[in-house]
Amino acid sequence: MKAFGPIILFCLYVSVHASCAHCGPNESPVRDAELIIAFGGEEGGYLEPCGCEKIHIGGIAKRQSLLESLRQGNKTVLSLSLGDLSVRRGRQDEIKMETLVQALGEMQYTVHNLGEKDLEMGPEAIGYNFFSSPVKLLSSNVVLPDTMGIKVYPYVIKEVKVGDRRIRVGILGILSPELFDVASQGVEILAPSEAIGSILKELEEVDLLVLLSHAGLEESRRLAETFPEFQLVISGHNLDHPVIEDVGDTIVATSGNKGKHIGLFRYWPGEGRTRLEMVELSERYVDSGPMLELLKDYQHRLRYEDLLGEVEKIPYDELSTYAGNAACGACHPQAFLHWKTTRHATAHETLARAEHEYDPECVACHVTGLYYEGGFRSLDETPELKGVGCEGCHGPGTQHVEAAERGLKTDTYGKIEPWDCEVCHDLDHSSQFRYPDYWQRIAHPKEQPKG
Amino acid sequence: MYPAVKPNLLRLFFCAFAAIVFCGMLGNSLLAADSETAPRIIFEEDSHDFGDIFRGERVSHKFTFSNQGTGDLVIENVKTSCGCTAAAPSNKTISSGAEAGIEVTFRSDVFRGNTRKTITVNSNDPDRPHYVLTIEANVLEEVVARPRQVFFEPVKQGQSVTKTVEVVPLTDLKLKIMKVRAASPAVKLRYEKKGEENAYLLEISTRERAPLGRFAGNVQVFTNARRQNVLTIPFFGEIISDVSVFPDKISYGVVKKGQETLRQVLITIHKKDVRLEKFDVEPDYFSLNLIPDTENYFHRLEIILGKDVPAGRLEGNLKIHTTSKDQPLLTIPIYGVVREG
Numbered sequence: 013m014k015a016f017g018p019i020i021l022f023c024l025y026v027s028v029h030a031s032c033a034h035c036g037p038n039e040s041p042v043r044d045a046e047l048i049i050a051f052g053g054e055e056g057g058y059l060e061p062c063g064c065e066k067i068h069i070g071g072i073a074k075r076q077s078l079l080e081s082l083r084q085g086n087k088t089v090l091s092l093s094l095g096d097l098s099v100r101r102g103r104q105d106e107i108k109m110e111t112l113v114q115a116l117g118e119m120q121y122t123v124h125n126l127g128e129k130d131l132e133m134g135p136e137a138i139g140y141n142f143f144s145s146p147v148k149l150l151s152s153n154v155v156l157p158d159t160m161g162i163k164v165y166p167y168v169i170k171e172v173k174v175g176d177r178r179i180r181v182g183i184l185g186i187l188s189p190e191l192f193d194v195a196s197q198g199v200e201i202l203a204p205s206e207a208i209g210s211i212l213k214e215l216e217e218v219d220l221l222v223l224l225s226h227a228g229l230e231e232s233r234r235l236a237e238t239f240p241e242f243q244l245v246i247s248g249h250n251l252d253h254p255v256i257e258d259v260g261d262t263i264v265a266t267s268g269n270k271g272k273h274i275g276l277f278r279y280w281p282g283e284g285r286t287r288l289e290m291v292e293l294s295e296r297y298v299d300s301g302p303m304l305e306l307l308k309d310y311q312h313r314l315r316y317e318d319l320l321g322e323v324e325k326i327p328y329d330e331l332s333t334y335a336g337n338a339a340c341g342a343c344h345p346q347a348f349l350h351w352k353t354t355r356h357a358t359a360h361e362t363l364a365r366a367e368h369e370y371d372p373e374c375v376a377c378h379v380t381g382l383y384y385e386g387g388f389r390s391l392d393e394t395p396e397l398k399g400v401g402c403e404g405c406h407g408p409g410t411q412h413v414e415a416a417e418r419g420l421k422t423d424t425y426g427k428i429e430p431w432d433c434e435v436c437h438d439l440d441h442s443s444q445f446r447y448p449d450y451w452q453r454i455a456h457p458k459e460q461p462k463g
Numbered sequence: 464m465y466p467a468v469k470p471n472l473l474r475l476f477f478c479a480f481a482a483i484v485f486c487g488m489l490g491n492s493l494l495a496a497d498s499e500t501a502p503r504i505i506f507e508e509d510s511h512d513f514g515d516i517f518r519g520e521r522v523s524h525k526f527t528f529s530n531q532g533t534g535d536l537v538i539e540n541v542k543t544s545c546g547c548t549a550a551a552p553s554n555k556t557i558s559s560g561a562e563a564g565i566e567v568t569f570r571s572d573v574f575r576g577n578t579r580k581t582i583t584v585n586s587n588d589p590d591r592p593h594y595v596l597t598i599e600a601n602v603l604e605e606v607v608a609r610p611r612q613v614f615f616e617p618v619k620q621g622q623s624v625t626k627t628v629e630v631v632p633l634t635d636l637k638l639k640i641m642k643v644r645a646a647s648p649a650v651k652l653r654y655e656k657k658g659e660e661n662a663y664l665l666e667i668s669t670r671e672r673a674p675l676g677r678f679a680g681n682v683q684v685f686t687n688a689r690r691q692n693v694l695t696i697p698f699f700g701e702i703i704s705d706v707s708v709f710p711d712k713i714s715y716g717v718v719k720k721g722q723e724t725l726r727q728v729l730i731t732i733h734k735k736d737v738r739l740e741k742f743d744v745e746p747d748y749f750s751l752n753l754i755p756d757t758e759n760y761f762h763r764l765e766i767i768l769g770k771d772v773p774a775g776r777l778e779g780n781l782k783i784h785t786t787s788k789d790q791p792l793l794t795i796p797i798y799g800v801v802r803e804g
Contacts, residue, residue, distance in 0.1 A: 100679050100699050136729050172730040253544040253581045309716045324646035
């Protein structure tokens, strides 16, 4: 019998430590059949974290890994998208929307709720992308013009098998009328509470009721108070961090924008228990192969359609344009030589190594003056403007050069403030940026013009 | 029968178990000893409200904390949500009893109204490894555009449609517009003072010679507002003729060889008497299927990539012939890649 003592202790030890090793701080060791409602949205065109950023959070490639990992074992996963896949700025955003709808399909999303940014993309873009998509387009209060034959579901009831039970999940979705100028697009937006009220009256019995509320948190709270039938109200709109609140017996939650977090509403029907948690799509999730393929194709499309060549240029200033680094170096040789040793000088090569050199959104911060007349157009046309050159920080310099040549004082040219750097060194692309530290990497003394 | 385990092997097995159990218990006791010397991060306040601030302003606040544990506190990193920057203390190791601060700066340029942001301080405090601080502000605007964005219903090429935006200050600022600009070739801009009022009228007009297709962009209005000297007004719309198509380029992406793939083009007829005459598609491994609209307004054309496509780069064209005088032929490029299955 003495021999069994250590065995029992060993078993206890292993069971305690094994569960700790596999579970995160919020994860339950319960092995019962489980339904997980995974939610997120408001990508706003954010397909992947910027390669320049040290900490990679979010993106469709990590999201698919998370969803795939959730589907392991005795779990059923329903994925819901809150709305706002892209923002209407041009062809690049149309391609982003197409890529994201394809990604949602591959990730087996059940519904996509219409957001105001989706509507701004235009009914033709919505119709084109969702016509043959397995993802259902949802809105309980948006009525699109019927001329384009776009099917929008006012609600969706999804029946899923969880263990040996069949669970019916009712899903409704609204868009806050405050977020969209209804007068403009022939789109009708009903008052959310009226639309929800009339649907709930007719709705067949369900086990779980979920509302995708594309509205501010305050409005979502009010809807949760008005309709306590909902177990979960998924909110959002421009919140960049997750929020979880209880409003009566309803959970109101947002996973934040840009798809950096995914909310997981876990339901164990056997016990009638629920729990909500937010998962940051950090580097602990590997990038999934199929999504990387999709992202690669996205880059291929940008190149094929020559979006870099189609960037619309702002007239920078009637009087000044870009002179190029060599013109700066002629009078400021020390600063120019120093610049050549910095990563600003090789910024375009860095981008080319990452195979994003045809993506205008990336190129803008790796060359000089992409968005301005006289600025970078392509490596062939404007090789002198590749990399973040002198004028990338100090502004177009032809007027300064001409004044200097005429012996005039040009003290006002080129003065910059620390926050000017944040146009590129922002939170999504350079979260570690601290001006005093980063300045040291490019510090060059004020140099009196040669001669 | 069943092979028996030899008694000496059984003893060895139990000894191994005992050793593992001993190590586990030793580990636990070491952990217990660790918790007695654990650091403890305590902030004087978890949140700060900046109150009313103007858009464009930068405001800062220092969150002070102390290490009230017995071991060294190590600040691993500080994460912020958008619009904030937070400087971790210069000395990342804070000894027991010592104080330090985290300077948080909030940049309000892109926010409006009540705004709440979080800062997460990650440390080696075993009880609160992710300490969340909150800042709040009510971001007021100095100058606003009414409406905030401009949408043009489809505009017939050759016509110019004007939308007017009122630019008004919300403070006692005597508003002055210095200049306006937009990158899009589809629009032109004009502004003038609104009579005697402290406001301006900005006209955004489509150009008569604007290229066909969808357009979008921003008007930047430079004002004399000290804190919010650039006001951005998004605009979007479409210049049309008799027929418009979406998309104007078709991508099949990466297709596996032998896989039938469908894409579509949405064709909208804007002039009643215009008809779709015929379609050509090349190369010939594409086939077409038109889903016509009896009202001749909105047609859907399916372009099916057959299974017999060779691997390699996919390039072709869809040609739509119409009875339109201005648009007798619309050409839509098709591209993609076919990979060996």
